[in-house]
């Protein structure tokens with residue numbers, strides 16, 4: 012059978028939508044096409060993932076199938092190794108083309124993709140991968156990146172011509188060993204009000220409600236633990252799992268340009284859409300940052316770590332109210348605003364002798380929007396492992412006083428402190444032992460002395476920043492990850508910081 016006569020397979024991964032989808036658009040060519048999503052045990056058992064992610068994926072897939080039904084199409088929802096699934100399909104109905112988006116994933120998906128690529132070569136299957144958002148594969152330097160990004164964002168959406176997307180013959184029999192348990196899908200499809208619902212409908216609702224009214228004070232809400240939940244876009248899980256493409260959001264945003272009173276909000280959102288791809292591009296260029304510091308100069312430092320502090324942090328029982336409130340909120344809802352994320356990482360890694368790899372994995376499980384590229388690039392930047400970014404060591408008490416002065420957020424998530432007055436609720440350790448006993452307060456003492464830990468961390472991190480091996484790698488990091496224009500500015504401001 013020639014390649015032209017075989018089956019086309021569209022493989023969905025983190026692109027769970029039917030619009031602006033280049034692989035689907037390419038498959039709409041009048042040839043039989045099988046749509047596929049595979050729950051892969053290697054990923055489901057990977058320490059970065061937790062049930063909340065698979066619930067979101069399930070909700071997205073079932074919604075897609077609801078929309079595909081009238082077209083006599085559906086996504087086969089399977090469970091197993093992708094290689095075995097391909098083998099099973101190919102034995103029954105030879106595959107000519109495998110179509111998917113490029114994935115900038117963890118090492119586990121990179122290894123899987125290499126195995127799939129070998130399989131495709133051996134079986135003469137043409138695997139056509141399409142660029143994801145503004146992230147470019149095979150780029151060595153950053154020059155020209157922003158220009159490319161704008162070009163991709165301004166292109167027309169890749170819309171499939173549905174009449175040309177022909178369903179493949181029923182594959183139920185050959186795939187019977189891989190069908191995902193329907194009871195599990197049913198359980199995961201149920202709505203959990205504490206987490207954002209997966210799917211294009213919910214994504215569109217978030218997008219439109221942002222432009223209706225929510226987003227007008229977006230720029231003022233970015234660092235606030237409660238306001239951010241309402242006034243930030245909340246698009247992150249929809250972008251991370253691909254219910255929306257960055258281009259769809261970018262083009263929707265352009266339609267609002269010039270709107271009176273919205274200038275700063277729109278400009279702040281525009282920058283962040285750019286950052287989304289900018290951070291993933293870093294991971295695409297150097298995926299080793301899942302395991303080791305981006306700047307080679309930091310490889311020489313081996314620190315002791317405190318298991319007890321990591322445990323206190325992971326259970327939201329550090330005895331520091333604003334920090335615990337952020338941790339518990341995230342653990343329970345899958346969402347925390349940007350500054351809260353930066354602070355909880357800094358608190359563990361700078362002040363509490365926790366490992367950044369521990370933080371990265373635990374947070375990935377909690378973030379509903381876990382996106383490997385943004386996540387690892389941000390962790391490296393926040394912990395101070397790049398050698399090029401301004402290092403911020405947050406004081407969690409000051410953050411609480413600045414952004415939750417009336418302690419409404421603290422009292423919501425740390426109810427043990429609900430009886431305490433403001434500002435004591437930010438520093439309950441200042442309560443005397445007698446008053447403490449009277450209040451019957453079941454809340455731990457802080458695991459660290461914040462002032463001391465802060466001072467020690469500042470000295471350590473600035474000392475390391477000036478280490479010759481760290482400085483030696485700065486130009487390489489800049490060349491790889493920063494465009495020349497920004498690059499020169501960064502070099503200049505770095506000199507200032509290090510003096």
Ligand SMILES: Cc1cc2nc3c(=O)[nH]c(=O)nc-3n(C[C@H](O)[C@H](O)[C@H](O)COP(=O)(O)OP(=O)(O)OC[C@H]3O[C@@H](n4cnc5c(N)ncnc54)[C@H](O)[C@@H]3O)c2cc1C
Pocket residue numbers: 243244245246247248250251280283284286287288290347348349350352353356378380381382383385386389390393
């Ligand atoms: C340690 C750490 C880890 C993070 N891990 C993730 C992650 O796994 N997945 C993730 O989507 N974001 C991550 N972020 C970035 C950021 O905190 C979230 O994207 C943002 O808080 C999501 O809320 P929102 O959708 O309301 O964002 P908005 O502020 O409304 O921004 C719109 C979109 O822009 C992108 N974006 C916003 N801020 C950033 C940023 N600083 N860097 C890159 N892209 C950004 C996101 O896709 C976001 O949905 C991380 C930040 C830190 C400090």
